[in-house]
Amino acid sequence: MDRTDYRAPERPTGYGPAFEPGHQAADAAHDAGFPPYAAPAARPKARAGWRAVVVAALVAAVVSAAVTAGLDGWLTGLPDAEEAAAEQALDATGEQAAPAPVAETGSGQVTDVVAVSEAVSPSVVNIDVANAQGQGSGSGVIIRADGHILTNNHVIEGATAVEVTLPNGAQLEAEVVGADPSSDLAVVKVDSDTDLPVPTFAERAPRTGETAIAVGSPFGLEGTVTAGVVSALNRSLPGEQAPLVDMIQTDAAINPGNSGGALANGDGEIIGINTAILSPTGSNDGIGFAIPIMTALPVAEQLIDQGFVEHAQLGVRGQDVDPAVAELYSLGADEGALIVEVVPGSSADEAGIQRGDIVTAIDGETVDSMATLAGRIRAHEPDDTVEITVVRGDDEETLTVTLGRAPSDQG
Incomplete structure (x- = not known):
């Protein structure tokens, strides 16, 4: 997760x-x-x-x-x-x-x-x-x-x-x-x-x-x-x-x-x-x-x-975007999950997700917060392929991501 x-x-x-x-x-x-x-x-x-x-x-x-x-x-x-x-x-x-x-x-x-x-x-x-x-x-x-x-x-x-x-x-x-x-x-x-x-x-x-x-x-x-x-x-x-x-x-x-x-x-x-x-x-x-x-x-x-x-993992850290935050920082989307870090070598990194991207949807389902993003990822299994929509500057892109595997507690 x-x-x-x-x-x-x-x-x-x-x-x-x-x-x-x-x-x-x-x-x-x-x-x-x-x-x-x-x-x-x-x-x-x-x-x-x-x-x-x-x-x-x-x-x-x-x-x-x-x-x-x-x-x-x-x-x-x-x-x-x-x-x-x-x-x-x-x-x-x-x-x-x-x-x-x-x-x-x-x-x-x-x-x-x-x-x-x-x-x-x-x-x-x-x-x-x-x-x-x-x-x-x-x-x-x-x-x-x-x-x-x-x-x-x-x-x-x-x-x-x-x-x-x-x-x-x-x-x-x-x-x-x-x-x-x-x-x-x-x-x-x-x-x-x-x-x-x-x-x-x-x-x-x-x-x-x-x-x-x-x-x-x-x-x-x-x-x-x-x-x-x-x-x-x-x-x-x-x-x-x-x-x-x-x-x-x-x-x-x-x-x-x-x-x-x-x-x-x-x-x-x-x-x-x-x-x-x-x-x-x-x-x-x-x-x-x-x-x-x-x-x-x-x-x-x-x-x-x-x-x-075993939980699926995207490999990002971020924070919520709402209209007030978007206006304050002149962001390209009014809501979503703002990526502040991409874990090197993660599935997000391999798919081309970048720091500063705002995730707004996964497989066409709206993402309006980091909690929603985590939940959408958690609904999948490791190695599942998902389509992630991001706003990068003034442009919107859809990236294909093969989800990774989160570390487990099996010991």
């Missing part, structure tokens, strides 16, 4: 202590970082206050076991109150009323949330972990009948022990098959005496406005079902090693502990893996995000087959 020129913003106040990944040295931030949250174009430039992108992570016995990522790339711990709320919630058990049906916007049909829940819930598990910081829990989705389960990397990262609780109450030890921090995905496996139920995975992209139903273990409450709609598509968020792109946004309630769980459509098909929320409090505020299942499954297959993931 292509790296960008990242400059950390001033530290926000009022949202807990900053948490900086230990592997990222301060003097390496300019050439090893990735772009912060890419705000939608319609958002006003003036900031009305800080919001935190909360990784809907582990319901932890310590604050550091669940993390959040600020809009500008800062990571903060969940407030202590979240831990207390989780403990209270776990004691307040009781029978839940069946959710009401939800109208599927745009289709004229009504979705039976009960039917979707009954179809999906048997394939969504609770994942308990122990690590150096304490204990926590998240969720996972069964993807193979032999016991392979898909979850988020941040759910199992650093785990010294992993235990899976199936919907039938069976508790099984699990091993980590593989993890990919750059996509925030991981696969664990359990040994079961019987085949485990595998859900149906969507083969089409979701549509804005259609039903979205989240299933998981928020605050450790296993088998929780919440319903809403697909609020938006193609959102970008900061990630641990790379931006998370093409994310599904939903207003279905997602909280810490939902990470790794399922987001389903009205037909009971899995459309995404719940991963993060946008919230000033660390819990649901109606803005959640899921990794599209069509992105997640190929990553999972690589993790199962070889234990690591």
